[in-house]
Amino acid sequence: MPRIGQGIAKGLGITLRHLFEKKVTRQYPEYRRELPERTRGMLTVDMDRCIACLQCMRICPDHCISIEQTKRDRGGSGKPKPHAVGFAIDDSRCMYCSLCVEVCPVNCIYHTEEFEIQAYNRLELARQFGERPVDPHPTVKKEKRAVAKKVPSRRAPATEASRKEEAA
Protein backbone atom coordinates (compact mmCIF):
# COMPACT_ATOMS: atom_id res chain seq x y z
CA MET A 1 0.00 0.00 0.00
CA PRO A 2 1.63 3.24 -1.06
CA ARG A 3 1.63 5.91 1.59
CA ILE A 4 -0.14 8.60 -0.37
CA GLY A 5 -1.18 11.51 1.76
CA GLN A 6 -0.06 9.98 5.03
CA GLY A 7 2.14 12.94 5.88
CA ILE A 8 -0.63 15.35 4.96
CA ALA A 9 -3.07 13.47 7.17
CA LYS A 10 -0.63 13.51 10.05
CA GLY A 11 -0.10 17.26 9.70
CA LEU A 12 -3.82 17.92 9.47
CA GLY A 13 -4.34 15.83 12.60
CA ILE A 14 -1.83 17.88 14.53
CA THR A 15 -3.35 21.18 13.51
CA LEU A 16 -6.84 19.91 14.29
CA ARG A 17 -5.71 18.87 17.75
CA HIS A 18 -4.16 22.28 18.35
CA LEU A 19 -7.42 23.91 17.34
CA PHE A 20 -9.06 22.65 20.52
CA GLU A 21 -6.11 22.84 22.87
CA LYS A 22 -5.82 25.42 25.59
CA LYS A 23 -4.43 28.69 24.26
CA VAL A 24 -1.18 30.02 25.63
CA THR A 25 -1.73 33.72 24.94
CA ARG A 26 -1.48 36.00 27.95
CA GLN A 27 -3.97 38.85 27.69
CA TYR A 28 -1.44 41.53 28.51
CA PRO A 29 -3.10 44.62 29.97
CA GLU A 30 -5.39 42.51 32.13
CA TYR A 31 -2.85 39.86 32.90
CA ARG A 32 0.66 40.89 33.87
CA ARG A 33 3.16 38.23 34.57
CA GLU A 34 5.51 38.63 37.49
CA LEU A 35 8.73 40.26 36.39
CA PRO A 36 12.04 38.51 37.02
CA GLU A 37 14.07 39.64 39.99
CA ARG A 38 16.70 41.56 38.02
CA THR A 39 14.37 43.18 35.52
CA ARG A 40 15.93 46.06 33.67
CA GLY A 41 13.11 48.53 33.58
CA MET A 42 13.29 52.27 33.33
CA LEU A 43 16.18 53.88 35.15
CA THR A 44 15.73 56.05 38.18
CA VAL A 45 18.12 58.07 40.32
CA ASP A 46 18.23 58.63 44.03
CA MET A 47 19.34 62.27 43.99
CA ASP A 48 20.14 62.32 47.71
CA ARG A 49 22.85 59.77 47.27
CA CYS A 50 24.22 61.00 43.94
CA ILE A 51 27.72 62.39 44.26
CA ALA A 52 27.76 63.80 40.70
CA CYS A 53 30.79 61.80 39.72
CA LEU A 54 29.50 61.78 36.11
CA GLN A 55 30.66 58.22 35.58
CA CYS A 56 27.22 57.10 34.42
CA MET A 57 27.08 59.98 31.96
CA ARG A 58 30.48 59.08 30.53
CA ILE A 59 29.93 55.35 30.22
CA CYS A 60 26.50 55.59 28.65
CA PRO A 61 26.87 54.38 25.04
CA ASP A 62 23.72 56.24 23.96
CA HIS A 63 24.43 59.51 25.74
CA CYS A 64 21.08 59.30 27.39
CA ILE A 65 22.16 60.74 30.74
CA SER A 66 22.77 64.47 31.07
CA ILE A 67 24.01 65.96 34.33
CA GLU A 68 24.58 69.54 35.31
CA GLN A 69 27.19 69.70 38.01
CA THR A 70 28.05 72.35 40.56
CA LYS A 71 29.81 72.33 43.88
CA ARG A 72 27.85 72.57 47.02
CA ASP A 73 28.47 71.92 50.66
CA ARG A 74 25.83 69.35 51.35
CA GLY A 75 27.00 67.56 54.43
CA GLY A 76 27.79 70.72 56.34
CA SER A 77 31.43 69.72 56.54
CA GLY A 78 32.45 73.11 55.23
CA LYS A 79 33.91 71.50 52.14
CA PRO A 80 31.91 71.90 48.91
CA LYS A 81 31.56 68.70 46.95
CA PRO A 82 30.31 68.04 43.43
CA HIS A 83 26.57 68.19 43.33
CA ALA A 84 24.14 67.40 40.53
CA VAL A 85 21.62 70.20 40.27
CA GLY A 86 20.25 68.83 37.01
CA PHE A 87 19.91 65.16 36.12
CA ALA A 88 18.04 63.96 33.02
CA ILE A 89 17.60 60.46 31.68
CA ASP A 90 16.35 60.31 28.12
CA ASP A 91 14.32 57.11 27.75
CA SER A 92 14.02 57.58 24.04
CA ARG A 93 17.72 56.75 23.82
CA CYS A 94 18.27 54.36 26.72
CA MET A 95 18.86 50.77 25.65
CA TYR A 96 18.81 49.32 29.16
CA CYS A 97 22.38 48.07 28.99
CA SER A 98 22.78 48.60 32.72
CA LEU A 99 26.33 49.95 32.37
CA CYS A 100 25.50 53.06 34.40
CA VAL A 101 24.09 50.92 37.19
CA GLU A 102 27.26 48.88 37.32
CA VAL A 103 29.55 51.87 37.28
CA CYS A 104 27.79 53.96 39.92
CA PRO A 105 29.99 54.02 43.04
CA VAL A 106 27.13 54.83 45.42
CA ASN A 107 24.43 52.69 43.76
CA CYS A 108 22.18 55.68 43.32
CA ILE A 109 21.12 54.94 39.73
CA TYR A 110 19.15 51.74 39.36
CA HIS A 111 16.48 49.96 37.32
CA THR A 112 12.86 50.02 38.36
CA GLU A 113 10.25 47.49 37.24
CA GLU A 114 8.48 50.10 35.15
CA PHE A 115 8.59 49.31 31.46
CA GLU A 116 5.48 50.96 30.03
CA ILE A 117 6.44 54.35 28.70
CA GLN A 118 4.81 56.24 25.89
CA ALA A 119 4.58 59.82 24.73
CA TYR A 120 3.47 61.88 21.77
CA ASN A 121 6.81 63.64 21.58
CA ARG A 122 10.30 62.34 21.96
CA LEU A 123 11.21 65.15 24.31
CA GLU A 124 8.51 63.97 26.69
CA LEU A 125 10.43 60.76 27.14
CA ALA A 126 13.26 62.57 28.90
CA ARG A 127 12.73 62.48 32.63
CA GLN A 128 14.23 65.14 34.87
CA PHE A 129 15.40 64.32 38.37
CA GLY A 130 17.33 67.37 39.50
CA GLU A 131 16.36 70.73 40.93
CA ARG A 132 16.42 72.35 37.55
CA PRO A 133 15.92 70.83 34.12
CA VAL A 134 18.81 69.97 31.84
CA ASP A 135 18.79 69.84 28.07
CA PRO A 136 18.44 66.11 27.48
CA HIS A 137 19.50 66.29 23.83
CA PRO A 138 22.81 68.07 23.73
CA THR A 139 24.59 67.63 20.45
CA VAL A 140 27.77 65.67 20.69
CA LYS A 141 29.92 68.74 20.12
CA LYS A 142 28.08 70.73 22.72
CA GLU A 143 28.30 67.84 25.09
CA LYS A 144 32.04 67.69 24.81
CA ARG A 145 32.29 71.37 25.53
CA ALA A 146 29.89 71.09 28.40
CA VAL A 147 31.88 68.29 29.93
CA ALA A 148 35.06 70.26 29.57
CA LYS A 149 33.48 73.22 31.27
CA LYS A 150 31.61 71.37 33.94
CA VAL A 151 34.41 69.12 35.03
CA PRO A 152 37.16 71.50 35.93
CA SER A 153 40.62 70.05 35.77
CA ARG A 154 42.86 70.82 38.70
CA ARG A 155 44.56 73.59 36.87
CA ALA A 156 41.41 75.20 35.57
CA PRO A 157 40.41 78.51 37.13
CA ALA A 158 38.34 78.02 40.20
CA THR A 159 34.61 78.34 40.12
CA GLU A 160 32.73 80.94 42.02
CA ALA A 161 32.23 78.72 45.01
CA SER A 162 35.85 77.81 45.36
CA ARG A 163 36.86 81.42 44.94
CA LYS A 164 34.65 82.35 47.82
CA GLU A 165 36.16 79.58 49.80
CA GLU A 166 39.65 80.87 49.08
CA ALA A 167 38.63 84.35 50.13
CA ALA A 168 37.33 82.98 53.37
Next chain:
Amino acid sequence: MALEYLEQEPWRFLISSATVIFLVLNIAAVLTLAERKVSAYIQLRYGPNRVGPRGLLQPAADVIKLFLKENVSPGRADRWVFLAAPIAMFLPAAAVWLVIPFGPGMVVADLNVGLVYFFAITSIGALGVIMAGYGSRSNFSLLGALRGAGQMISYEVPLILSLLGVAMLTGSLSMVDIVEYQAGGFWNWIIWPQLPMFLAFFISGLAEVKRIPFDLPEGESEIVGGFMIEYSGMTWALIQAAEFASMAVMSAVAATLFLGGWQPPLPFLDLGVFNWVWLGIKTTLLIFVFQWIRWTLPRLRMDQLMDLGWKVLVPVTILWLFVTAGAMLVV
Protein backbone atom coordinates in the same frame (compact mmCIF):
# COMPACT_ATOMS: atom_id res chain seq x y z
CA MET B 1 -50.10 41.93 -1.95
CA ALA B 2 -48.88 45.22 -3.21
CA LEU B 3 -45.33 43.99 -3.42
CA GLU B 4 -46.11 41.20 -5.87
CA TYR B 5 -44.62 43.12 -8.75
CA LEU B 6 -41.25 42.49 -7.08
CA GLU B 7 -41.53 38.89 -8.24
CA GLN B 8 -41.79 40.04 -11.83
CA GLU B 9 -38.75 39.58 -13.95
CA PRO B 10 -36.58 42.70 -14.03
CA TRP B 11 -37.19 43.47 -10.36
CA ARG B 12 -36.71 39.94 -9.14
CA PHE B 13 -33.37 39.65 -10.91
CA LEU B 14 -32.14 43.08 -9.83
CA ILE B 15 -33.08 42.60 -6.19
CA SER B 16 -31.74 39.09 -5.94
CA SER B 17 -28.45 39.91 -7.63
CA ALA B 18 -28.04 42.96 -5.38
CA THR B 19 -28.66 40.63 -2.44
CA VAL B 20 -26.04 38.26 -3.77
CA ILE B 21 -23.47 41.04 -4.16
CA PHE B 22 -24.24 42.18 -0.61
CA LEU B 23 -23.87 38.61 0.60
CA VAL B 24 -20.55 38.14 -1.19
CA LEU B 25 -19.05 41.34 0.21
CA ASN B 26 -20.12 40.38 3.70
CA ILE B 27 -18.85 36.85 3.31
CA ALA B 28 -15.48 38.27 2.32
CA ALA B 29 -15.45 40.51 5.38
CA VAL B 30 -16.49 37.76 7.76
CA LEU B 31 -13.98 35.36 6.26
CA THR B 32 -11.11 37.71 7.03
CA LEU B 33 -12.02 37.36 10.70
CA ALA B 34 -12.61 33.61 10.33
CA GLU B 35 -9.23 33.18 8.69
CA ARG B 36 -7.45 35.01 11.47
CA LYS B 37 -9.38 33.19 14.16
CA VAL B 38 -8.73 29.74 12.68
CA SER B 39 -5.06 30.47 12.19
CA ALA B 40 -4.81 31.80 15.72
CA TYR B 41 -6.54 28.82 17.27
CA ILE B 42 -4.36 26.42 15.31
CA GLN B 43 -1.29 28.28 16.57
CA LEU B 44 -2.57 28.25 20.18
CA ARG B 45 -3.40 31.95 20.12
CA TYR B 46 -6.71 33.80 20.51
CA GLY B 47 -6.59 35.99 17.45
CA PRO B 48 -8.34 39.36 17.32
CA ASN B 49 -10.53 39.63 20.42
CA ARG B 50 -10.54 43.30 21.31
CA VAL B 51 -12.97 44.94 18.89
CA GLY B 52 -16.46 44.05 20.00
CA PRO B 53 -17.44 40.82 21.72
CA ARG B 54 -14.72 38.23 21.02
CA GLY B 55 -13.42 40.40 18.19
CA LEU B 56 -16.57 40.10 16.10
CA LEU B 57 -16.41 43.73 14.99
CA GLN B 58 -12.85 43.40 13.72
CA PRO B 59 -13.92 43.22 10.03
CA ALA B 60 -15.79 46.52 10.43
CA ALA B 61 -12.70 48.13 11.92
CA ASP B 62 -10.58 46.72 9.10
CA VAL B 63 -12.95 48.02 6.44
CA ILE B 64 -12.98 51.50 7.98
CA LYS B 65 -9.20 51.50 8.12
CA LEU B 66 -8.90 50.37 4.51
CA PHE B 67 -11.36 52.98 3.30
CA LEU B 68 -9.31 55.69 4.96
CA LYS B 69 -6.05 54.55 3.39
CA GLU B 70 -4.60 56.16 0.33
CA ASN B 71 -4.55 54.30 -2.96
CA VAL B 72 -1.00 54.40 -4.18
CA SER B 73 -0.12 53.25 -7.66
CA PRO B 74 3.35 53.02 -9.15
CA GLY B 75 4.27 56.00 -11.28
CA ARG B 76 4.85 53.97 -14.41
CA ALA B 77 1.90 51.66 -13.92
CA ASP B 78 -0.62 51.14 -16.67
CA ARG B 79 -3.24 52.91 -14.65
CA TRP B 80 -6.46 51.65 -16.24
CA VAL B 81 -5.36 48.04 -16.22
CA PHE B 82 -3.97 48.48 -12.73
CA LEU B 83 -7.25 49.82 -11.36
CA ALA B 84 -9.46 47.46 -13.33
CA ALA B 85 -7.65 44.31 -12.16
CA PRO B 86 -9.20 44.11 -8.67
CA ILE B 87 -12.64 44.51 -10.19
CA ALA B 88 -11.87 41.85 -12.78
CA MET B 89 -10.92 39.57 -9.90
CA PHE B 90 -13.88 40.36 -7.69
CA LEU B 91 -16.77 40.30 -10.14
CA PRO B 92 -16.31 36.68 -11.30
CA ALA B 93 -16.29 35.53 -7.68
CA ALA B 94 -19.57 37.35 -7.15
CA ALA B 95 -21.12 36.31 -10.46
CA VAL B 96 -20.85 32.57 -9.83
CA TRP B 97 -23.28 32.94 -6.94
CA LEU B 98 -25.99 33.78 -9.45
CA VAL B 99 -26.40 30.14 -10.50
CA ILE B 100 -26.12 28.52 -7.08
CA PRO B 101 -29.47 27.40 -5.70
CA PHE B 102 -29.81 28.49 -2.07
CA GLY B 103 -32.98 26.56 -1.45
CA PRO B 104 -35.99 25.14 -3.24
CA GLY B 105 -36.74 27.69 -5.95
CA MET B 106 -34.21 30.10 -4.49
CA VAL B 107 -31.82 30.74 -7.34
CA VAL B 108 -31.09 34.02 -9.06
CA ALA B 109 -30.76 32.57 -12.54
CA ASP B 110 -31.57 28.93 -13.26
CA LEU B 111 -29.28 28.58 -16.27
CA ASN B 112 -29.56 25.30 -18.12
CA VAL B 113 -25.79 25.61 -18.74
CA GLY B 114 -24.93 26.40 -15.10
CA LEU B 115 -21.81 24.25 -15.03
CA VAL B 116 -20.43 25.77 -18.23
CA TYR B 117 -21.18 29.20 -16.82
CA PHE B 118 -19.23 28.28 -13.70
CA PHE B 119 -16.19 27.18 -15.74
CA ALA B 120 -16.34 30.25 -17.92
CA ILE B 121 -16.62 32.68 -15.05
CA THR B 122 -13.93 31.13 -12.87
CA SER B 123 -11.41 31.25 -15.70
CA ILE B 124 -11.89 35.03 -15.86
CA GLY B 125 -10.24 35.14 -12.43
CA ALA B 126 -6.92 34.28 -14.12
CA LEU B 127 -7.38 37.33 -16.32
CA GLY B 128 -7.58 39.55 -13.25
CA VAL B 129 -4.31 38.15 -11.95
CA ILE B 130 -2.59 38.74 -15.29
CA MET B 131 -4.00 42.28 -15.45
CA ALA B 132 -2.75 43.06 -11.96
CA GLY B 133 0.71 41.71 -12.71
CA TYR B 134 1.01 43.44 -16.04
CA GLY B 135 -0.56 46.72 -14.97
CA SER B 136 1.69 47.19 -11.94
CA ARG B 137 4.81 47.22 -14.10
CA SER B 138 6.87 45.63 -11.38
CA ASN B 139 9.07 42.59 -11.75
CA PHE B 140 7.67 40.82 -8.73
CA SER B 141 4.13 41.46 -9.92
CA LEU B 142 4.88 40.13 -13.36
CA LEU B 143 6.52 37.00 -11.92
CA GLY B 144 3.51 36.39 -9.72
CA ALA B 145 1.14 36.96 -12.60
CA LEU B 146 3.01 34.55 -14.86
CA ARG B 147 2.95 31.91 -12.16
CA GLY B 148 -0.73 32.61 -11.62
CA ALA B 149 -1.49 32.31 -15.31
CA GLY B 150 0.36 29.01 -15.60
CA GLN B 151 -1.22 27.62 -12.47
CA MET B 152 -4.79 28.69 -13.05
CA ILE B 153 -4.86 27.65 -16.67
CA SER B 154 -3.40 24.22 -16.00
CA TYR B 155 -5.68 23.57 -13.04
CA GLU B 156 -8.69 24.59 -15.08
CA VAL B 157 -8.35 21.27 -16.92
CA PRO B 158 -8.77 18.89 -13.95
CA LEU B 159 -11.40 21.25 -12.55
CA ILE B 160 -13.54 20.83 -15.65
CA LEU B 161 -12.79 17.12 -15.99
CA SER B 162 -13.75 16.44 -12.39
CA LEU B 163 -17.21 17.92 -12.91
CA LEU B 164 -17.94 15.92 -16.07
CA GLY B 165 -18.81 12.90 -13.96
CA VAL B 166 -21.49 14.92 -12.19
CA ALA B 167 -22.89 16.06 -15.51
CA MET B 168 -22.90 12.45 -16.79
CA LEU B 169 -24.66 11.08 -13.71
CA THR B 170 -27.35 13.73 -13.56
CA GLY B 171 -27.69 14.24 -17.29
CA SER B 172 -27.96 17.98 -16.82
CA LEU B 173 -25.74 21.02 -16.64
CA SER B 174 -28.16 23.01 -14.51
CA MET B 175 -27.21 23.37 -10.86
CA VAL B 176 -30.86 23.17 -9.84
CA ASP B 177 -31.27 19.82 -11.57
CA ILE B 178 -28.06 18.55 -10.02
CA VAL B 179 -29.31 19.43 -6.54
CA GLU B 180 -32.70 17.83 -7.26
CA TYR B 181 -30.89 14.67 -8.33
CA GLN B 182 -29.30 14.38 -4.88
CA ALA B 183 -32.56 14.56 -2.92
CA GLY B 184 -33.51 12.06 -0.24
CA GLY B 185 -30.62 11.84 2.20
CA PHE B 186 -26.87 11.92 2.36
CA TRP B 187 -26.49 8.48 0.76
CA ASN B 188 -27.83 9.96 -2.47
CA TRP B 189 -25.17 12.65 -2.67
CA ILE B 190 -22.88 12.52 -5.69
CA ILE B 191 -19.78 12.53 -3.46
CA TRP B 192 -20.08 8.74 -2.90
CA PRO B 193 -19.92 7.52 -6.49
CA GLN B 194 -17.59 10.40 -7.39
CA LEU B 195 -15.23 10.45 -4.40
CA PRO B 196 -11.97 10.66 -6.44
CA MET B 197 -13.60 13.35 -8.57
CA PHE B 198 -14.55 15.28 -5.44
CA LEU B 199 -10.96 15.15 -4.18
CA ALA B 200 -9.66 16.22 -7.58
CA PHE B 201 -12.20 19.05 -7.68
CA PHE B 202 -11.25 20.15 -4.21
CA ILE B 203 -7.51 20.14 -4.94
CA SER B 204 -7.88 21.98 -8.23
CA GLY B 205 -10.30 24.34 -6.52
CA LEU B 206 -7.60 25.10 -3.97
CA ALA B 207 -5.24 25.88 -6.83
CA GLU B 208 -7.87 27.88 -8.67
CA VAL B 209 -8.50 30.20 -5.75
CA LYS B 210 -4.74 30.43 -4.99
CA ARG B 211 -4.97 29.07 -1.46
CA ILE B 212 -1.91 28.03 0.41
CA PRO B 213 -0.46 24.83 -0.86
CA PHE B 214 -0.86 26.48 -4.26
CA ASP B 215 -0.31 30.14 -3.47
CA LEU B 216 2.62 30.54 -5.85
CA PRO B 217 1.20 33.65 -7.55
CA GLU B 218 1.25 35.36 -4.17
CA GLY B 219 4.35 33.60 -2.81
CA GLU B 220 4.90 35.99 0.05
CA SER B 221 8.19 34.45 1.13
CA GLU B 222 9.85 34.68 -2.27
CA ILE B 223 8.05 37.28 -4.39
CA VAL B 224 6.56 39.20 -1.44
CA GLY B 225 2.95 39.29 -2.52
CA GLY B 226 3.34 38.61 -6.23
CA PHE B 227 0.70 40.23 -8.36
CA MET B 228 -0.73 42.26 -5.45
CA ILE B 229 2.55 43.77 -4.31
CA GLU B 230 1.81 47.26 -5.64
CA TYR B 231 -1.75 47.52 -4.34
CA SER B 232 -2.79 49.42 -1.28
CA GLY B 233 -5.92 50.64 0.45
CA MET B 234 -9.21 49.67 -1.13
CA THR B 235 -7.74 48.17 -4.30
CA TRP B 236 -5.77 45.76 -2.15
CA ALA B 237 -8.86 45.13 -0.05
CA LEU B 238 -10.83 44.31 -3.17
CA ILE B 239 -8.21 41.74 -4.21
CA GLN B 240 -8.36 40.18 -0.76
CA ALA B 241 -12.14 40.22 -0.85
CA ALA B 242 -11.99 38.53 -4.25
CA GLU B 243 -9.77 35.78 -2.85
CA PHE B 244 -12.03 35.15 0.10
CA ALA B 245 -15.16 35.37 -2.03
CA SER B 246 -13.78 32.92 -4.57
CA MET B 247 -12.87 30.56 -1.73
CA ALA B 248 -16.47 30.78 -0.53
CA VAL B 249 -17.77 30.29 -4.05
CA MET B 250 -15.59 27.24 -4.61
CA SER B 251 -16.88 25.76 -1.35
CA ALA B 252 -20.46 26.55 -2.27
CA VAL B 253 -20.06 24.96 -5.70
CA ALA B 254 -18.44 21.88 -4.19
CA ALA B 255 -21.27 21.66 -1.66
CA THR B 256 -23.87 22.10 -4.39
CA LEU B 257 -22.43 19.61 -6.84
CA PHE B 258 -21.11 16.90 -4.54
CA LEU B 259 -22.70 17.35 -1.11
CA GLY B 260 -26.31 17.81 -2.13
CA GLY B 261 -26.54 21.59 -2.03
CA TRP B 262 -29.48 22.65 0.09
CA GLN B 263 -30.74 19.08 0.43
CA PRO B 264 -30.85 18.07 4.11
CA PRO B 265 -28.59 15.16 5.07
CA LEU B 266 -31.53 13.15 6.40
CA PRO B 267 -35.07 13.37 4.94
CA PHE B 268 -36.78 14.31 8.22
CA LEU B 269 -34.50 17.35 8.65
CA ASP B 270 -36.27 19.14 5.80
CA LEU B 271 -36.68 22.78 6.80
CA GLY B 272 -38.71 23.88 3.80
CA VAL B 273 -37.85 27.45 2.81
CA PHE B 274 -35.06 27.48 5.37
CA ASN B 275 -33.15 24.72 3.62
CA TRP B 276 -30.52 27.30 2.72
CA VAL B 277 -29.23 26.62 6.24
CA TRP B 278 -27.95 23.26 4.99
CA LEU B 279 -26.12 24.88 2.10
CA GLY B 280 -24.66 27.33 4.60
CA ILE B 281 -23.49 24.57 6.94
CA LYS B 282 -21.90 22.55 4.16
CA THR B 283 -20.22 25.60 2.65
CA THR B 284 -18.91 26.67 6.05
CA LEU B 285 -17.45 23.24 6.69
CA LEU B 286 -15.70 23.25 3.32
CA ILE B 287 -14.38 26.76 3.94
CA PHE B 288 -13.04 25.54 7.25
CA VAL B 289 -11.27 22.71 5.45
CA PHE B 290 -9.74 25.28 3.10
CA GLN B 291 -8.46 27.25 6.09
CA TRP B 292 -7.37 24.13 7.94
CA ILE B 293 -5.29 23.06 4.95
CA ARG B 294 -3.86 26.54 4.60
CA TRP B 295 -2.48 26.58 8.13
CA THR B 296 -1.10 23.05 7.87
CA LEU B 297 0.65 22.52 4.56
CA PRO B 298 3.67 24.29 3.10
CA ARG B 299 3.69 25.70 -0.40
CA LEU B 300 4.45 23.50 -3.40
CA ARG B 301 7.31 24.19 -5.78
CA MET B 302 6.39 25.24 -9.30
CA ASP B 303 7.42 21.93 -10.89
CA GLN B 304 5.64 19.93 -8.19
CA LEU B 305 2.56 22.01 -8.85
CA MET B 306 2.63 21.24 -12.54
CA ASP B 307 3.37 17.57 -11.84
CA LEU B 308 0.40 17.29 -9.51
CA GLY B 309 -1.87 18.96 -12.01
CA TRP B 310 -0.91 17.22 -15.21
CA LYS B 311 0.48 13.89 -14.04
CA VAL B 312 -1.87 13.08 -11.18
CA LEU B 313 -5.14 14.98 -11.30
CA VAL B 314 -5.77 14.83 -15.05
CA PRO B 315 -5.13 11.06 -15.38
CA VAL B 316 -7.14 10.29 -12.24
CA THR B 317 -10.12 12.30 -13.40
CA ILE B 318 -10.02 10.81 -16.90
CA LEU B 319 -9.77 7.33 -15.44
CA TRP B 320 -12.72 7.89 -13.14
CA LEU B 321 -14.67 9.34 -16.08
CA PHE B 322 -14.26 5.99 -17.83
CA VAL B 323 -15.20 4.13 -14.65
CA THR B 324 -18.33 6.27 -14.33
CA ALA B 325 -19.24 5.70 -17.94
CA GLY B 326 -18.71 1.95 -17.59
CA ALA B 327 -20.78 1.81 -14.42
CA MET B 328 -23.59 3.75 -16.10
CA LEU B 329 -23.56 1.26 -18.98
CA VAL B 330 -23.72 -1.73 -16.65
CA VAL B 331 -26.20 -0.47 -14.06
